[in-house]
Amino acid sequence: MSSSNSLTSPIDEVIHEKRDRVSFADYLGPILVFLAFIGAWYLLSSVVLPEQKRFLLPTPHKVVTDGFFVWHSGERRGLQPILLSLWDSAKIALLGLGITIVIGMSLAILMSSSRWLERATWPYLVAVQSAPVLALTPLIRALIDGTQTQRLLVVVLIAMFPIVSNTLFGLLSADKSQHELFTLQGASKWTRLVKLQFPAALPNIFVGLRISAGLAVIGAVVGDFYFRQGGVVGIGAQIDVYRNRLWGPELITAIILASTLGLVVFLFFGWVSRRAIGKWHITTRGH
């Protein structure tokens, strides 16, 4: 028998997959919730709130006309200064997220390679995660120079935990028999990490990334409240000013845009995740 001879027999059936098509019904849900939200907002701002307090929550159309549709008015009012602040905070959030990813994943890799290290550091990671970081602002100010660095530190502290915990969980998720396959070939620790543990961890890493990305935006916004200097300030600082001066439409506009930033970052990482692992990883939902 020549080695080019194929030893085939009829093949088992390939599993064909149903591609999910997005239908109108899929859009209907979010639209309905949006309408309900706007309705509740109107109800709250024009019925529920007593008349003398309605300035606290202007109606949606007033937010659109006085917040979104005013480009620039005075020193701080209008869409332009809000967008500039938003961009300032977005830079801090993204840079902070980048730092968090590098430190967090390195830490998770170290922890996955040593049970001792995992046990030694885990409780403190949880503690940092639960600590009210912003209560430490005076300390952060005393220890670190420069507003930007202080803001970055807040972002990193707030966004760190999900990256570490999800990466670690993912790195430890490879099957025993998959590990044994590598053991049988005498694979080094590094090879095992790169060719087995890391790819196996990717679905979890992306979950962590999405959560941390949202937290990084929150971290940047609340960091702005406490760490600011002259010139362009972050969106959090801007919100604080509007709040103090009771500029309702601007306040709500700034809050909506800050949330949108969080949403965009979240969606972005969802998209990256589908691009990176969508081909082989499926999330299932019982039907």
Add this chain to the structure above:
Amino acid sequence: MSEATSSSSALLSFSNVSMTFDDGTKALDNVSFGINAGEFVTVVGPSGCGKSTLLRIASNLEANTGGTCSIDRNSIGYVFQDATLMPWRTVERNVELIAELHKLPKADRQQLAAEAIELVGLSGFEDKYPRQLSGGMRMRASLARSLVMKPKVFLFDEPFGALDEITRERLNDELLRLFQHEGFAGLFITHSITEAVYMSTKVLVMSARPGKIIAEFDVPFAYPRNHDLRYEAEFGELCGKISHALRGAHE
């Protein structure tokens, strides 16, 4: 009792191998047998009798606590109970994996992978991911991955146990053809007496824990074997004898 057949030509030999785990469980007791080139030996026995431990010792995943096991550890193919494919790799990249871990140049391992894929009948499915394959096809991919390095000894740890009967019988035939074609020595673990007799040149029966070889049956049928062999009287008779020995093993 089996006599030690560990002649110098044996590719794999166990002599007086015993295994006691750290927790004191005695898994194997004085196991001796050998497998020569061109032999396909199957071990049947009750669940938990230490059948799989034999493979783990042969492949050095566990170290035996008594006796000696000799084998060329650089030339082992190991097929696990499940296909253990990497879900993020396509069939082709999965089949390349072991060659990749042995640091073969890319062109060589692609060539070897393509040959192995053709050998197990997966041509045309190179770019599929494991989740797109049926259980039988995953097992074929797993076989192809081990075939790439052309091992002299193949260890099979109940590889078809999770498959339906028809797929299992089909893969039995595939594996037999590979066995003839590649000329490796095989050590196969299974629960199924029919599968054991159909595949093997020799069937060993192990007792309940601690595992000992309590009976040894030579299978006289010539290769290539045909599906109809399963329904011949002589085949049934041999299965019956092994079944009796196994009943003894449970006591």
